[in-house]
Amino acid sequence: EDQVTQSPEALRLQEGESSSLNCSYTVSGLRGLFWYRQDPGKGPEFLFTLYSAGEEKEKERLKATLTKKESFLHITAPKPEDSATYLCAVKEGFKTIFGAGTRLFVKA
C-alpha cells in the first residue's frame, strides 16, 4: 500500500534554531513529491515539487531535498512567521497521497 509518513508530528523551535522535517514514502511509481504549507483555518499552499533523487529546491529559509525513499524540508534560521503545518505529498497517476503533516512552532 502506498504510504507517506511525516516526522516529527510536532516540532518546537526557538527563532534562529535550524532544523529539518522528514517525509518518507513508499509508492510504486513516483511522479513527483510536493511540499505544502498550511496555516490554521486555511487551505494548503504549494511550496515545492521534486521529481528525482538528488534534486533540491529553495525558497527563502526553506530548502527541500529528495532521495529515493524520503524527502527533507530544511528550515534555516526560522522566524515566528514560519510557524505552520507542513504537508508532504506524492503523486501517483491522477491521485496525490498526503502525509499527516508536521506542525512547526517557532518561538521568538
Place this chain on the structure above:
Amino acid sequence: NAGVTQTPKFRVLKTGQSMTLLCAQDMNHEYMYWYRQDPGMGLRLIHYSVGEGTTAKGEVPDGYNVSRLKKQNFLLGLESAAPSQTSVYFCASSPPQGHSGEQYFGPGTRLTVT
C-alpha cells in the same frame, strides 16, 4: 483572480440531512479534487475529475456524490449526512498532466454533523 473558492465556509447538519458543497475555480484548470481533512490524518481524496462531465472515485468515496457539469465548478453532495462525515472539506484544482502537478486549494468548508 479569486483562485479556488468554496461555499459555504461553515455548516451544521443533523444526521440524515443532505447538502451540497460548491467549489469554483477561475484558473481554467482541467483537474479538480475534493478532500477531507481530519485531525491526525492527511488529506484524503474523496472524488476527483479530470475534465468537464467526468468524475472518479478517490480513497474515501462512500456517502458522497459529485458532479462536474461545468469546467469551473465541482459539486460535492452528501445525500444523508452521518456524524462520521464531520470534517473539514477542501476543494483543489490543477492543470492537466504534464504540468508540475501542484494543486491549488480553496479555503475549506467546516462541516459538523450532529
